[in-house]
Amino acid sequence: MGNPGVGKTHLANALGLEALKMGYKVLFVHSNDLLSKLITAKGEGTYYEYVKELMVVDLLIIDEVGFKKIVANYVDEFFEIVRRRYENGSIIITTNRPFEEWGNIFGDVVLAFAIIDRLVHHAYVCKINGKSYRIKHLTKSEK
Numbered sequence: 001m002g003n004p005g006v007g008k009t010h011l012a013n014a015l016g017l018e019a020l021k022m023g024y025k026v027l028f029v030h031s032n033d034l035l036s037k038l039i040t041a042k043g044e045g046t047y048y049e050y051v052k053e054l055m056v057v058d059l060l061i062i063d064e065v066g067f068k069k070i071v072a073n074y075v076d077e078f079f080e081i082v083r084r085r086y087e088n089g090s091i092i093i094t095t096n097r098p099f100e101e102w103g104n105i106f107g108d109v110v111l112a113f114a115i116i117d118r119l120v121h122h123a124y125v126c127k128i129n130g131k132s133y134r135i136k137h138l139t140k141s142e143k
Contacts, residue, residue: 002127031067057089
């Protein structure tokens with residue numbers, strides 16, 4: 001959890017790579033892509049096959065939750081993945097929004113709380129403070 005550019009995705013990828021080295025199955029997916037694939041799979045009749053793919057990995061990394069507001073009819077899909085993986089498989093989520101803002105992101109405070117409640121149980125919440133590495137790099141190159 002932290003501002004854009006502080007290394008959240010980089011850290012999540014590094015943890016995923018270490019898990020792969022240890023023999024675990026890992027899937028990295030951007031939150032918008034995850035939701036789009038779930039909705040498309042529903043329309044194509046392959047929803048349960050795709051959900052099964054998401055359940056069989058040992059570590060599911062969902063990147064950029066909250067970067068964009070989640071469309072109202074997609075919120076249930078996100079909750080369903082979190083609910084099914086709760087205490088059954090590891091999840092890493094990167095976000096640039098504090099939990100207090102998730103009600104706005106999901107458009108439903110109660111559902112957002114249910115998602116957060118499952119995610120933080122048995123979890124490590126890593127809040128990264130600082131300035132964007134991209135902007136730091138830009139500033140250094142201008143000197």
